[in-house]
Amino acid sequence: MAFHQSDKFEGSALELARTAVGFELDELSEETEINIKRLAMLETGTAYPSCSEVNSLAKATGVLPKFFNQLWVKAPSHCWNFRRKY
Numbered sequence: 508m509a510f511h512q513s514d515k516f517e518g519s520a521l522e523l524a525r526t527a528v529g530f531e532l533d534e535l536s537e538e539t540e541i542n543i544k545r546l547a548m549l550e551t552g553t554a555y556p557s558c559s560e561v562n563s564l565a566k567a568t569g570v571l572p573k574f575f576n577q578l579w580v581k582a583p584s585h586c587w588n589f590r591r592k593y
Contacts, residue, residue: 516561518550519579524568525550538567 525535532550536543541560548554549564556564556575565572 516549516555516575517578518552520575520577521546521564521568522550523579524564524570524574528568530568535564535567539563 525532530538532543532546535541536546539546539560541549541563545554549556549560561572561575565574
């Protein structure tokens, strides 16, 4: 996947991280205690997260906080064929 480094939060990075670990928005909401509507707004770029939200998202998805400063090209849904194991 191609990416572009920037200094701002990129919703595409959140969507990629969430999808990679197999979370639906509601599951990520439960894990992070961030409202599902807010998560959707973060992914679409209509809202920007606080520092604590970024840290919570990073912890839940297993990435470094700076991962969310990269603009990612969305992968087709057929590329993801796994679920997170507990």
